[in-house]
Amino acid sequence: MQRQRPRLAAIDPDNALALMTVTGGRTVYEQRGIQGRMNTLRKITIYGAATLATVPVFAQANTAPLAPRQIPAITLPVPTDVSPGMQTIIGAPLNPAWNILWKTGEEWRAAADKQAAQTVANLPAMRERMHVKVEAARIAGVKVYIETPDVIPPEHKDKVLIQVHGGCYVLFPGESGTSEAIMMAGFGHYKVIAVDYRMPPEAYFPAALDDAMKVYAEVLKTMKPENLGVLGTSAGGALVLEMMLRAKQLGLPMPGAIAPSTPMSDVTKVGDSFYTNERVDNVLVSRDGFCDAATKVYAQGHDLKDPLLSPVYGDMNGFPPTILTTGTRDLLLSNTVRVHRKLRKAGVEAELEIYEGQSHAQFSRDDRLPETKEAFGEIAAFFDKHLGR
Template identity: 40%
Template sequence: MPDQPLADASHGIAQPARLVPWPASISDAARAALAAAAARPAAPDWPALEDVAGWQARIADLDAMMGAMAASLPEDGLALATRDMGGATVHVARPMPAAEDGRVYLDLHGGGLIAGAGAFARGCAVLAALRHRVTAVGVDYRMPPAHPFPAGLDDCLAVYRVLVAAHGANNIVVGGASAGGNLAAALLLHARAAGLPMPAALVLMTPEVDLTESGDSFATLAGLDPVLPQGLHAANLLYAAGRPLDDPLLSPLFGDLAGFPPTFLQTGTRDLFLSNTVRMHRALRAAGVAAELHVFEGMPHGGFGGVPEDDEREREVARFVAAHWGRVE
């Protein structure tokens, strides 16, 4: 008989040590990707909150790693520019020949709200332009330790304000993955408070919408997501800079989501942020928002990295966005 879980009525279930196999229900390429990710060295512990030099060094390492991931992206057929927009730095990727229909995809990059500046932010704009064949604007928003909340969110709002004035909100789709999903949802709360209209649609890929990390999957999937094996509590505290983590502009899951545009949400059964995504979907539905939830078998945080399941995810996102341009209130 295998070891049985040890029940503790006041706290939960203590699981004995066990081997969790790679799922047989996914492609061979996806299983290989899970194994390769799990074989990478464990990340070092986060610095102490007051260790500014330690955070700067750790963030520099993350930026280099993430920038290297973006370096191989194809840029043929795109016109690329980095410039100021509303006081914030943006990367603009425009498919050529350029469409003149006014559509813009506003992309907010991931990176735990502390990393992903520069090359990675540019790469995310490139991916969005290639995926949707429209102009993509990626916000290279400010981040801690020099610029904690609300600096990055304010950058996103400044860019959104410029795009709404130039293109109209119904020609804009806002999207982000992970930390970018946090900012994408928080941006809509921020924009509504500023009197700006909602965009045509919202795309939240494995979004970091609860910085309190109170969801079930933070416990049940700890150590099982090879991309994000543990939560980001220390980074969340650095970003929040003393503000309560359940503030809706920090954790938009807890905000008033009524009036949000149609929303696409994606996660996987091995994604540490599975609960974030599922709970955000339920909160949107409770607020009367049309929301699609896509949960991919065996997929970790951010995807497998170029296997058939990732291609299927890309097709679903492209379909959703194509169906929602020009939404009229």
């Protein structure tokens, strides 16, 4: 028998539709009269073509890749529901250095040193606003900066945070990598140890992770692991996750909680937002931009899918409670979301904070903005909830 296209019966709005079922080519329409008004509504279930139409789609997905969707050019307005200062940041033009693709550690160090000088010049004023003091030191032979708030509440006296800075594994050397630690100390009232890990051309993969782990292991000698938190953003966020993977390998205890913000969790460029937020993110701009080039210099030919470079591919079972932060325009939005889903599937308590309109790491751009205070307040509250438990 030839199958006919299913038909949907017309519905008279003055009568109640009790049940309409479309099966193959037959339509069964049960109508129940209602005196003056509809008082019974039953579910409408449609079988047949609506379900069968999906079969060829699944069959095609198994045999050939689907064609990419073409998106016409769009105009992005600046959000009106963020602070004026954040509007300025969101509305800024694309990072003019996004497509500088240096290929050597020496070239990246020259750029990093120039940028660092500008950053360090602004740090004293930030520390004054945040009521934080800094001390340069060494822990297990690794250079660190200890950021201590003027006021540490009693419940934080035995707690410490370790911060690993971002910068695509090549930027923010020395004190220039401490701004996140300053804000965390100021907003959260925790003592924060900022790790000044080695970078190209001095050292390459896995030097950043090695240095961070030296500090982590040494700090654990003098305090309970549940009183320790670890945070970082971008490459620093990836390093936080990599540290947890390495700690598992070494049999070291997990900290009380971690905060890997907008982590570079997959440097193989897998993830939807690498495409949807291309040239929407005004910081990283493109999956083929400077951060991709810098990471390849750091990796020195190592497999980019190694979980110690792309931690989203690692085993996250047993990770500590985690808070992740990103923005709707962040090129690494998918990197962050994928980590969150992987943690949840592993049974790990994980929170995901996504901020309106923000590109990569813009929640930490300016300590004077309400969005910055809000983001660091959320992270601090998460540490408050979990450290020492």
